[in-house]
Amino acid sequence: MNKVQKLLVLPVLLLALSACGSSKRNIAMSVQSDPLGAYALMQVKYKGNKESDWIFLGPTPVVIDKPVRFNGATSVSLKVIRPGFFEQTKTWSAKEFKRQHSRNKKIMWVPTLVKQ
Numbered sequence: 001m002n003k004v005q006k007l008l009v010l011p012v013l014l015l016a017l018s019a020c021g022s023s024k025r026n027i028a029m030s031v032q033s034d035p036l037g038a039y040a041l042m043q044v045k046y047k048g049n050k051e052s053d054w055i056f057l058g059p060t061p062v063v064i065d066k067p068v069r070f071n072g073a074t075s076v077s078l079k080v081i082r083p084g085f086f087e088q089t090k091t092w093s094a095k096e097f098k099r100q101h102s103r104n105k106k107i108m109w110v111p112t113l114v115k116q
Helices: 003-020 094-104
Strands: 024-031 039-046 055-059 062-069 073-081 088-093 107-109
Touching: 024 073, 024 094, 039 062, 055 062, 062 073, 073 094, 088 094, 094 107
Parallel strands: 024 107
Antiparallel strands: 024 062, 039 055, 039 073, 073 088
């Protein structure tokens, strides 16, 4: 390998290694609700960050591939809200969320909403 080839290999190797270390994963999710039409939201909490924003996913039914950063994540929550009904929330530890996704190839949640 000549000098020029060696110089080209190093940046390519560093780029490949940084891509492997990325902690964002695309997570396939399906959020239904009974009745349909509730607003679905997701929250990921991280170590050292007590306040995390809720991310709007859309009205149910929601079928989405969402990039999620798991580096330092402690929990993942899904919530559905619909006027006239009590909100429903489901929370997983980040470890359990990843385990369930790996096992089932997606996260699926179908909460039954209760009238207020």
